[in-house]
Amino acid sequence: MNLRTKVPLLAISILLSTTLVSGVILLFMLRVNMESEAKLRAKTFLDALAVSATEDLATGRIDSLDRMVTTLTDYDLEQLDVRFVQVLSPERRVIAHSKQFYYGRVADDEFSIEAVNADEPILRDAYQNKERILMVSRPLVTQIDDLPGIRWGTLTTALGLDRLQRMMAHSLIGIITGVVLASILSAALLISLLNTQLIKPLDNLTEAAASYGHGNLGTRAKIYGKDEISMLATTFNQMADTVENHTRNLEFQILERTHELQSANKLLADLNERLNELAITDGLTGLFNFRQFQDTIRKELVRAKRLRIPFSLLAMDVDFFKQFNDTYGHPSGDIALKKLASVMKERLRESDILCRIGGEEFSAILPGTWHEAAIGLAQELRMSLEKSELINEAGQKIPGITISIGVATFPDHADNVSDLINAADSALYLAKQRGRSQVASAANISKTQG
Amino acid sequence: MANFLQLNSIALTTKIRMNWTSLRPVSTFVLACFVGAAVLGCHRPPKEPETTITTTEACQPGKRTVPVLRLGATPFGSSNVMLSGYQGIADYVEQVTGIPVELVAIDDYADMTAQLKSQQLEIALLPPLEYLAAKELMPCLQPSLTTVQDGQTKYTGYLVVRCDSGIDDVRQLNGGKLGLVSKNSASGDLFPRVRLLADGINADLDMEQVVYFGSHLAVIEAVLSKTIDVGATFDAGLEIARREGLDTKALSILAITGRIPLEAVVIHPDLDPAIIDKVERAFATLNNSTHTGRTALGPLGTVVGYARSNDAFYDTVRETLKAYQQLSGGAQ
Numbered sequence: 211m212n213l214r215t216k217v218p219l220l221a222i223s224i225l226l227s228t229t230l231v232s233g234v235i236l237l238f239m240l241r242v243n244m245e246s247e248a249k250l251r252a253k254t255f256l257d258a259l260a261v262s263a264t265e266d267l268a269t270g271r272i273d274s275l276d277r278m279v280t281t282l283t284d285y286d287l288e289q290l291d292v293r294f295v296q297v298l299s300p301e302r303r304v305i306a307h308s309k310q311f312y313y314g315r316v317a318d319d320e321f322s323i324e325a326v327n328a329d330e331p332i333l334r335d336a337y338q339n340k341e342r343i344l345m346v347s348r349p350l351v352t353q354i355d356d357l358p359g360i361r362w363g364t365l366t367t368a369l370g371l372d373r374l375q376r377m378m379a380h381s382l383i384g385i386i387t388g389v390v391l392a393s394i395l396s397a398a399l400l401i402s403l404l405n406t407q408l409i410k411p412l413d414n415l416t417e418a419a420a421s422y423g424h425g426n427l428g429t430r431a432k433i434y435g436k437d438e439i440s441m442l443a444t445t446f447n448q449m450a451d452t453v454e455n456h457t458r459n460l461e462f463q464i465l466e467r468t469h470e471l472q473s474a475n476k477l478l479a480d481l482n483e484r485l486n487e488l489a490i491t492d493g494l495t496g497l498f499n500f501r502q503f504q505d506t507i508r509k510e511l512v513r514a515k516r517l518r519i520p521f522s523l524l525a526m527d528v529d530f531f532k533q534f535n536d537t538y539g540h541p542s543g544d545i546a547l548k549k550l551a552s553v554m555k556e557r558l559r560e561s562d563i564l565c566r567i568g569g570e571e572f573s574a575i576l577p578g579t580w581h582e583a584a585i586g587l588a589q590e591l592r593m594s595l596e597k598s599e600l601i602n603e604a605g606q607k608i609p610g611i612t613i614s615i616g617v618a619t620f621p622d623h624a625d626n627v628s629d630l631i632n633a634a635d636s637a638l639y640l641a642k643q644r645g646r647s648q649v650a651s652a653a654n655i656s657k658t659q660g
Numbered sequence: 661m662a663n664f665l666q667l668n669s670i671a672l673t674t675k676i677r678m679n680w681t682s683l684r685p686v687s688t689f690v691l692a693c694f695v696g697a698a699v700l701g702c703h704r705p706p707k708e709p710e711t712t713i714t715t716t717e718a719c720q721p722g723k724r725t726v727p728v729l730r731l732g733a734t735p736f737g738s739s740n741v742m743l744s745g746y747q748g749i750a751d752y753v754e755q756v757t758g759i760p761v762e763l764v765a766i767d768d769y770a771d772m773t774a775q776l777k778s779q780q781l782e783i784a785l786l787p788p789l790e791y792l793a794a795k796e797l798m799p800c801l802q803p804s805l806t807t808v809q810d811g812q813t814k815y816t817g818y819l820v821v822r823c824d825s826g827i828d829d830v831r832q833l834n835g836g837k838l839g840l841v842s843k844n845s846a847s848g849d850l851f852p853r854v855r856l857l858a859d860g861i862n863a864d865l866d867m868e869q870v871v872y873f874g875s876h877l878a879v880i881e882a883v884l885s886k887t888i889d890v891g892a893t894f895d896a897g898l899e900i901a902r903r904e905g906l907d908t909k910a911l912s913i914l915a916i917t918g919r920i921p922l923e924a925v926v927i928h929p930d931l932d933p934a935i936i937d938k939v940e941r942a943f944a945t946l947n948n949s950t951h952t953g954r955t956a957l958g959p960l961g962t963v964v965g966y967a968r969s970n971d972a973f974y975d976t977v978r979e980t981l982k983a984y985q986q987l988s989g990g991a992q
Contacts, residue, residue: 268967270806270814272919299811300948300964303899314816314895350811351949352967354941358949360965363811 214409221404222397229396233389240381244374248290248344249333252369255292256331256348260365263297263306264350267362272306279308282367291370293343297350298364302326305363321345325364336368344369411439415446427454492566494544495551503565503573507627510563510575514620521577522584522619525634526554526591528570529612529646542602546611553594558587572613573634581619581651588615588649596647612647614638623652719800722930724779729753729939732764732772732781748956749946753783756942759935769844773797782928783939788846788977791924795971803924804940806969808947809896810962813969816895817847817917819855820883823910827889830859830915836889837869839879846977848876851917852892854984862988877901884910892917896962921974925966944968 259278266275279295296307302322304312317323321334325347334345347366352359411434418431430450431443490502498506507523514521528534528550535543547570554564554574563575574591576584592613600608616637624630633652641650731753733746750761764781766772769790775781777797785807786794795801806813821827827836833856840863841848849872853863863870871888873879876897883891884906893901902908925943927936947953947965957963 267811268813270812270919270921270973272812272814297811299962301810301899301962303810303895305811314898316899354944357945358947359944360808360947360967361811361949362808362964 213412214405217404217408218397218401221400222393225396225400226393229389229393233385237378237382237385240385241378244378248369248371248374249346251290252333252344252346252367253331253348255369256346256365256367259295259367260348260350263365264352264362267297267305267350268352268360275306279306282308290344291373293338293368293370295365295367298322298326298366300326300361300363321347322364322366325366328364338368342371342375344371407434407437408439410434411443415439415443418443418446418450422450427457495548495566497551497555497572498563498565500565500567503563503567503575504627506563506565507575507631510577511620511627511630514577519578520580520619520621521575522579522581522617523630523634524572524574524576524584524588524591525616525618525631525638526572526574526588526613527638527642529614529642531570531611534611538602538608542600542608545602546600549598549600550595550611550613553598554591557591557594579619581617581622581653584617584619585649585651588617591615592647592649614641614646615649616641616652617649618652719929721933722928722936723932724928724930725932725935726759726782729757729759729761729782729935730764730780731761731783731785732766732775733785734766734769734772745959748959749943752946752952752956753939753942756945757935757938759938769793776801776926776928779928779930782931784926785923786926787844787923788921788974789844789850789981791926791974792978792981793844794926798929800929801926802929802971803969803974804927804936805925805943805966806921806973807923807925807963808965808967809922811964812922813967813973814919814921815847816919817851817855818893818895818898818913819852819890819915819917820880820893820898820911821890821914822883822886823912825889825912827914828912830856830861833859833890833914834861834866835868837871837887838863838867839882839888839891840870840872841876841879841892842872842874846920847894847897847917848879848892850977850981850984851920853988854980855915855917857984857987864988877904877906880906880908880911890914894920918976918980921969921977924969924974940968 259282262278263275266272266278275297279297282292282295292308294308296312296317297305298317299305302317304315304317307313317326321336324334325332325345328347329349331346331348333347336343336345345366345368347364349364350362352362411432414434415431418429421429427450430447433440433443433447490498490505492499510521513519528546531543531546534546538546547566550572551564551566554572558564558574558576561577562579563577565573565575567573576587579587592615596610596612598610600610602608616634616639618624618630618633618637620630623633633655636655637650637652640655641648644650731746731750746763750763754761761783764775766775766781769786770793772781772784772786773790773794776784776794784794786803791801791803809815819830819833827833838852838856840852843849856863856866861867869888871882873882873891876893877900879888879891879893880897880901882888898908898911927939929936931939943966945953946956948957949965953965957965
């Protein structure tokens, strides 16, 4: 059960209880008051009758007494009905009665016995023919010079309380109707007040909190007034403002840090890439280094075997490079090497892999290249290099360099890496032996060695 | 005759309801006055009605003082019973007046009147007819007080028949047998005779038989035993008969003969007024509202006290007697 149901129910319960209790108390007070009033009227009524009745008895005017009690039957005594009035003798004989046939009879009912023996007026509640009646008695006593005189008899009457009870019933209906109407109106007013002053602001606050909880940091509660709930809403809004500011600052800082991190990562990636390049390339020529050469040739051999395709290996070495360095200096040597790399890159295919594996030693892996094609390509490289010009640091033209090339091919000359490298090296050696600046085939080595 | 009829009309209608509807506004006004008076604080018991003893010019205040007050009363049994029955009263009067009281039992009322007249008695208790007789002899005699029996200063005389007699009208009694108590009895002789005369029946001439039984109880027994057709008695007589075990439910009240004043207390008029006053006060304060009064009156049964009275209170009896004498030619 939610607050929207609980609070009005509680309020209505309290309201109804309070109103009902008030109604019951009011009714009780009304009843007590009316009964007290009825008894007072009854007593006053008998006091008044007693004067005349005693006078009649003392003077023997029973006729007068008869007339009086007869005319009192059903006398309207302000909501009280006089059911009968009778005068009893000390021996309880009926001296006068508002109804015929009772004269001379001895009243032997309990009330008459009590009344005749009592020295004071008595009042008793009783029921007669299902009607609630008030039995009242009063001794009829004269007085002689402040001394008690003769007790002539006792005046008794029965007063019907039906009309009084009906009036009380009407009052009760009126009170209940009033209570119910007042309760309904009060409940409606209370519910309306609770709805506008409590439930609605709380709902608003709850919705705002829920929305805020779902991440809508811009959500704010409506402020309805200056009560506690409004103060709570204001506090909530202040808290939301604070949290939003913190969050925005945090997001900005995170963004900043993210940017910084991204930059750092990019730099790191660049550096890694560069490092990687440095790890597998030669710093002077930009060609792959020996480690990359070894890695590549192994992979190429695996690929060639799997695809059953050939590949060739060129082992290249600059001729008389020591003398060149000694003659033109190392910077010129470096220029020569760079030139060599540039020319070979230019002449080789994109799929070919060119590596610097030593000071003036180079290798080229030629995937999918048969041996004759490799010999031809090697010749082109050698000739292109011979035709190229070298300019030193000072911008002076210096003599070019030549290279010797040994060519070996898988699977013609070897079926593993080391044999293939050895075959290419042997062919290179052969080219060196034959006078340098030439291309030698691993096939020739076999013939020569064979 | 008209006076007689008027008298009997009052008697007959005592308990016969009239249509008082037309009087209701008046009675309502009267009641309102009563209520108003009560509200204004009239809660004290009313004073007993003042009785002015009319002293004629011939009746000068007496001067006689006595050492002893002699109280005469007729016995209602043996003299001893009477003496013990009235002793309480005598003691109380003696206590209040400070004068010794001597009880004198007198069997005959005529004798009592004679003794009173001859100053042999100072106080006497006289039934209505006897009082009137004494008044004839002693014009200055006054009934200072009247006995109050069971709350009333008068009693009601009846003509009773058996329920199974088939008699429901006085006129049916013509030719029947009438039972009376005794001569000189108000309810037991005079009033029933007058009642019969009201319906045109002269008891002595028109009834088959008129019998004096000596007591109310005997009359009632005679009616129940069908010895007579109708009997004369009074309200307390019926109650006594009921208490004696007689089947009073078998009786029907055919007519009310009248409402008759009870015994008068008379004090000799030649006594010193101070003594008379003391005696009157003694009787007036002797009642059932005090323990002393109840003790003193106890032996007298339903007597509850003595109310101040006057001669006019006995006019009913006087006029009835006069009417009877006129109508019956002085039979009483």
